[in-house]
Amino acid sequence: MSYSYKYLQEFTTAIFMRMGCSEADGDAIARVLVAAELRDHASHGMIRIKEYYELWKSGRVNATPDVRVVHETPSTAVVDGDRCFGMVAGMRSMRLAIEKAASTGTGWVATRNSNHFGIAGYYAMMALEHDMVGICVTNANPLVAPTWSVSRYLGTNPLAVAVPALNEPPFVADFATTPIARGKLAVAEKKGEKVPFGYVQDAEGVPSDDPGILRRGGAMLTLGGDRLHGSHKGYCMTAVVDIFSALFSGASFGPFVPPSVAYLPVPENQEGKGTGHFFGAMRIDAFRPAAEFRAEMDEWIRTFRNAKPAKGESRVLIPGDPEREAEERYRREGIKLVPAVAEDLKAIAAELGTYFGE
Amino acid sequence: MSYSYKYLQEFTTAIFMRMGCSEADGDAIARVLVAAELRDHASHGMIRIKEYYELWKSGRVNATPDVRVVHETPSTAVVDGDRCFGMVAGMRSMRLAIEKAASTGTGWVATRNSNHFGIAGYYAMMALEHDMVGICVTNANPLVAPTWSVSRYLGTNPLAVAVPALNEPPFVADFATTPIARGKLAVAEKKGEKVPFGYVQDAEGVPSDDPGILRRGGAMLTLGGDRLHGSHKGYCMTAVVDIFSALFSGASFGPFVPPSVAYLPVPENQEGKGTGHFFGAMRIDAFRPAAEFRAEMDEWIRTFRNAKPAKGESRVLIPGDPEREAEERYRREGIKLVPAVAEDLKAIAAELGTYFGE
Numbered sequence: 001m002s003y004s005y006k007y008l009q010e011f012t013t014a015i016f017m018r019m020g021c022s023e024a025d026g027d028a029i030a031r032v033l034v035a036a037e038l039r040d041h042a043s044h045g046m047i048r049i050k051e052y053y054e055l056w057k058s059g060r061v062n063a064t065p066d067v068r069v070v071h072e073t074p075s076t077a078v079v080d081g082d083r084c085f086g087m088v089a090g091m092r093s094m095r096l097a098i099e100k101a102a103s104t105g106t107g108w109v110a111t112r113n114s115n116h117f118g119i120a121g122y123y124a125m126m127a128l129e130h131d132m133v134g135i136c137v138t139n140a141n142p143l144v145a146p147t148w149s150v151s152r153y154l155g156t157n158p159l160a161v162a163v164p165a166l167n168e169p170p171f172v173a174d175f176a177t178t179p180i181a182r183g184k185l186a187v188a189e190k191k192g193e194k195v196p197f198g199y200v201q202d203a204e205g206v207p208s209d210d211p212g213i214l215r216r217g218g219a220m221l222t223l224g225g226d227r228l229h230g231s232h233k234g235y236c237m238t239a240v241v242d243i244f245s246a247l248f249s250g251a252s253f254g255p256f257v258p259p260s261v262a263y264l265p266v267p268e269n270q271e272g273k274g275t276g277h278f279f280g281a282m283r284i285d286a287f288r289p290a291a292e293f294r295a296e297m298d299e300w301i302r303t304f305r306n307a308k309p310a311k312g313e314s315r316v317l318i319p320g321d322p323e324r325e326a327e328e329r330y331r332r333e334g335i336k337l338v339p340a341v342a343e344d345l346k347a348i349a350a351e352l353g354t355y356f357g358e
Numbered sequence: 359m360s361y362s363y364k365y366l367q368e369f370t371t372a373i374f375m376r377m378g379c380s381e382a383d384g385d386a387i388a389r390v391l392v393a394a395e396l397r398d399h400a401s402h403g404m405i406r407i408k409e410y411y412e413l414w415k416s417g418r419v420n421a422t423p424d425v426r427v428v429h430e431t432p433s434t435a436v437v438d439g440d441r442c443f444g445m446v447a448g449m450r451s452m453r454l455a456i457e458k459a460a461s462t463g464t465g466w467v468a469t470r471n472s473n474h475f476g477i478a479g480y481y482a483m484m485a486l487e488h489d490m491v492g493i494c495v496t497n498a499n500p501l502v503a504p505t506w507s508v509s510r511y512l513g514t515n516p517l518a519v520a521v522p523a524l525n526e527p528p529f530v531a532d533f534a535t536t537p538i539a540r541g542k543l544a545v546a547e548k549k550g551e552k553v554p555f556g557y558v559q560d561a562e563g564v565p566s567d568d569p570g571i572l573r574r575g576g577a578m579l580t581l582g583g584d585r586l587h588g589s590h591k592g593y594c595m596t597a598v599v600d601i602f603s604a605l606f607s608g609a610s611f612g613p614f615v616p617p618s619v620a621y622l623p624v625p626e627n628q629e630g631k632g633t634g635h636f637f638g639a640m641r642i643d644a645f646r647p648a649a650e651f652r653a654e655m656d657e658w659i660r661t662f663r664n665a666k667p668a669k670g671e672s673r674v675l676i677p678g679d680p681e682r683e684a685e686e687r688y689r690r691e692g693i694k695l696v697p698a699v700a701e702d703l704k705a706i707a708a709e710l711g712t713y714f715g716e
Contacts, residue, residue, distance in 0.1 A: 071645065071646065073462065073463035073641075073644045074432065074433070074462045074463060075432070075433045075462045075463040075464045075644070076463040076464060076640075076641075076644040076645055078645050078646065104431065104432045104433045104462050105431035105432060105433040105434040105466075106433045106434060106464060106466055108463075108464055108640065108644075110645050145665075145668075146662060146665055146674055146675075147674075147675070148667055148668050148671040148673070148674055148675065149665040149666060149667060149668055149671075149674040150665075150666050150667070150668050150669075151665035151666045151674075153661070153662060153665055159595075161594075161598050161601075163601055163605070171597070171601065173594035173595075173597065173598055175588075175590075175591040175594050176591075177591070178588070179582060179587050179588035179591075180588065196586055196587065198587045201668070204668065204669040205667075205668020205669050205670075205671070206668075206669060223581055223582055223588050223591055223592065224537060224581055224582065224583075225582075225583075225587055228554055228556075229537050229554065229556045229583055229587075230533075230536070230537035230538065230581050232533075232675075232677075233533040233534075233535070233537075233581055234581065235677070236519075236531035236533055236677045237517075237531075237595070239529070239531065239662075239677060240519050240531055242658075243519075243521055243529065243655075243658065246658075247521070247651060247654055247655055247658065248640075248642075248645040248646065248651075249645065249646075250646060250650075250654075253654075253657075253658050253661075254658065254661060254662065255661065271654070271657060271661075272654070282434075282466065282606075283431075283434075284606075286431040286433070286434040286466075287429065287434055287436050287468050287606040287607065288429065288436065288606065288607075288608060292608075293605060293606075296605055296608075296611075296629070296630070297601075297605055299611075299629060300600075300601065300604075300605065300611050300612065303511070303611075303612060303613065303629075304504060304511060304597070304612065307503075307504055307507040307508075307509035307511055308507060308508050308509045309506055309507060309508070309563075310503075310506050310507055310508050310559070310562065310563020310564075311508075311562040311563050311564060312563075313506040313507075313563070315506070316504055316505075316506055316507040316509075317504075317505070317506065317590075319590075319593070319594045319597060
């Protein structure tokens with residue numbers, strides 16, 4: 001079954017308003033979830049509504065938060081999300097980073113006491129229309145072991161960077177700092193398939209190809225997979241994202257990041273407050289005339305797009321190409337939801353006194 | 359043969375002064391090269407003096423540069439290195455980032471028209487004594503292919519981040535955004551050994567275990583090694599470092615970055631000016647009281663240091679641990695140079711009318 005992105009936007013806004021969100025907050029949540037669908041990251045799209053709804057029902061998310069700036073300087077701020085749906089703090093924080101960049105050249109906002117905020121790339125891309133480079137990272141519930149450890153102390157902690165060009169579409173990198181997102185393990189397990197070595201290890205730290213190993217004390221690995229292939233560099237990356245997200249803001253770090261699902265308990269002796277994010281906006285004319293930078297960025301993009309493909313490959317991609325192409329297609333053709341997700345949405349809608357689909 | 363770091367510092371300062379550098383510039387170059395030796399990154403230490411000397415002799419490096427700020431805002435600046443030895447622009451740029459952070463919360467400096475600047479970690483660590491987080495990236499001569507390509511369009515582009523703690527030593531991540539540094543290929547080749555798959559590919563883009571493949575049209579791979587293991591994320595990382603280093607400053611990007619050795623020609627139709635770097639300093643009290651941040655960072659470090667080791671491993675490391683331990687040892691015991699490096703230094707010293715060693 002296929003749905004127009006406009007319908008999903010309206011439905012999602014309405015569903016969150018029924019949980020008590022303001023129209024503006026419902027709209028923000030819907031925009032980020034629908035953007036994930038459009039950009040072919042369905043793992044961060046409509047499927048999350050059920051988790052968000054369960055978290056709200058359990059009282060772990062606040063639908064009427066007092067999101068506020070608790071500290072600031074000319075180029076920095078700390079935002080407390082008051083246990084909001086992550087998009088509410090995310091939008092507010094990135095807008096603040098953009099405002100600060102407009103006045104001092106760059107703006108940097110650390111956010112605590114938030115929750116899962118969808119795709120990091122959405123916030124980074126908010127900078128583009130302001131002639132700015134956008135940056136966004138977030139920590140996430142712990143599933144990943146540092147190199148040489150079996151302790152699940154880190155999340156899949158994504159990093160997003162968006163850079164405007166002139167005539168070319170923007171460069172948009174948005175990636176988990178692990179070889180794969182967790183969703184791929186669930187898909188392989190459902191299909192009864194093994195995964196390549198380099199994704200997960202067992203409870204003793206021995207490399208594994210079992211996608212279900214996380215439920216038996218296993219852990220995901222950092223980018224690189226093992227020490228020989230640079231997993232310590234992946235560990236550095238994931239750790240830096242955790243530190244930027246939690247330490248600047250006072251959010252929970254590493255093993256203390258609260259789960260994004262209601263059926264897992266919040267750890268005791270919690271360090272810090274909630275999930276943390278970090279946002280940056282850099283005005284390009286704080287460095288060079290914007291037109292000059294943009295034209296040079298066109299050159300960068302064309303140079304890499306015209307790189308020679310490897311044997312058997314047809315083209316070299318620029319970060320953001322696959323997502324942009326998916327978005328063009330899905331805006332035209334509509335967004336397909338897997339039946340289980342559509343069923344969940346129907347059930348939630350019914351509970352909240354409305355309906356999903358025809 | 360072993361040398362005290364103080365002797366290497368004095369010798370190196372003197373050698374660069376004989377090439378025409380001011381005492382301050384010679385001292386800056388020496389500090390960064392000796393720091394690389396102390397921190398067990400000999401590939402970025404005294405061995406580089408020969409390459410720097412050859413570049414200077416060929417007229418590609420300017421020993422008496424007019425390093426200057428060409429653009430600035432309250433939190434940003436662009437520095438032109440006037441073809442200096444990279445450390446000269448590096449030190450100046452990072453100091454400027456720190457000054458700007460002191461007044462506006464954060465400082466960001468993009469640097470062009472520079473050369474190889476040693477270990478990125480040195481500059482990031484300059485922020486620590488100012489109660490700041492330090493960041494430093496640089497692009498480098500192209501050896502690395504984007505995912506699905508055979509074109510050597512990217513460098514091993516390192517990223518360094520230094521974060522101060524309270525009673526614990528600082529967190530210092532400093533790593534090439536590729537599985538290995540190039541030096542490891544040269545070592546394997548000299549020993550007649552193969553390298554693991556995931557480091558390099560041949561001229562057609564087929565995975566290879568031949569450490570000499572770069573001389574036959576091969577390329578290094580990005581972190582992840584292949585698409586299945588996330589090399590596209592490594593490509594994103596390396597590309598982001600290139601864009602931050604070159605696009606903000608107007609330096610040469612990707613395939614146009616000039617070689618760091620005199621025997622390779624500078625490419626024609628050069629885009630931009632020289633090697634580019636990017637520096638950031640973030641005052642921690644621009645976000646939270648410094649004492650609070652530092653105490654929490656101690657917690658972070660202790661938590662991860664006490665993570666459970668994998669089977670067969672004795673401990674879990676914090677980024678910066680191995681380098682700090684090496685530095686303590688080499689300060690005490692002296693720095694060993696391989697005979698070929700000591701011979702090169704003797705020959706250079708003789709050409710410049712002085713001597714190396716006893």
